[in-house]
Amino acid sequence: xxxxxxxxxxxxxxxxxxxLINLLLxxxxxxxxxxxxxxxxxxxxxxxxKTYHFLTVPDxxxxxxxxxxxxxxxxxxxFYGTPKEPILRALHxxxxxxxxxxxxxxxxxxxxxxxxxxxxxxxxxxxxxKSRLRNRGTDSPETVERRIRNGMKELSKxxxxxxxxxxxxxxxxxxxxxxxxxxxxxK
Numbered sequence: 790x791x792x793x794x795x796x797x798x799x800x801x802x803x804x805x806x807x808x809l810i811n812l813l814l815x816x817x818x819x820x821x822x823x824x825x826x827x828x829x830x831x832x833x834x835x836x837x838x839k840t841y842h843f844l845t846v847p848d849x850x851x852x853x854x855x856x857x858x859x860x861x862x863x864x865x866x867x868f869y870g871t872p873k874e875p876i877l878r879a880l881h882x883x884x885x886x887x888x889x890x891x892x893x894x895x896x897x898x899x900x901x902x903x904x905x906x907x908x909x910x911x912x913x914x915x916x917x918x919k920s921r922l923r924n925r926g927t928d929s930p931e932t933v934e935r936r937i938r939n940g941m942k943e944l945s946k947x948x949x950x951x952x953x954x955x956x957x958x959x960x961x962x963x964x965x966x967x968x969x970x971x972x973x974x975x976k
Contacts, residue, residue, distance in 0.1 A: 801940035
């Protein structure tokens with residue numbers, strides 16, 4: 790089958806990647822979404838096992854020792870990791886696999902799987918992005934400022950991705966994402 794089946798989707802916090810991925814999955818329920826593990830506390834609206842697998846730090850470190858992650862990193866003061874087994878199983882089943890991971894994790898996966906396709910979701914401007922982060926109400930002001938500092942470094946990595954989508958208008962960004970991941974089914 791031509792083309793990649795493993796898609797790495799990254800963005801800065803507040804860039805809109807989770808929203809776009811959820812909308813894409815609503816249209817293409819046959820795709821496999823890899824639910825990441827994290828040691829961060831659940832936020833309002835998070836659903837364990839759907840949004841993230843929430844782990845304690847000792848449990849996360851045990852999974853590292855057991856080589857259970859495709860990739861893992863410490864980001865924004867918490868651990869995040871992509872479980873290996875479900876991804877390999879979905880790829881074996883020839884399913885489209887979507888990874889929602891940070892820039893650091895994207896680089897790790899790209900090294901392991903050069904055949905993967907990387908997509909960076911970029912906010913339309915720094916002002917819009919900072920406003921989204923501050924207004925979503927899920928993080929403390931200190932956490933928002935840390936996310937902005939880290940995000941500035943992440944934005945500088947956008948040119949390293951195979952595709953760049955500017956998330957200015959949600960419908961347009963979704964159509965672009967869909968045309969990359971499901972090119973034959975996009976009208």
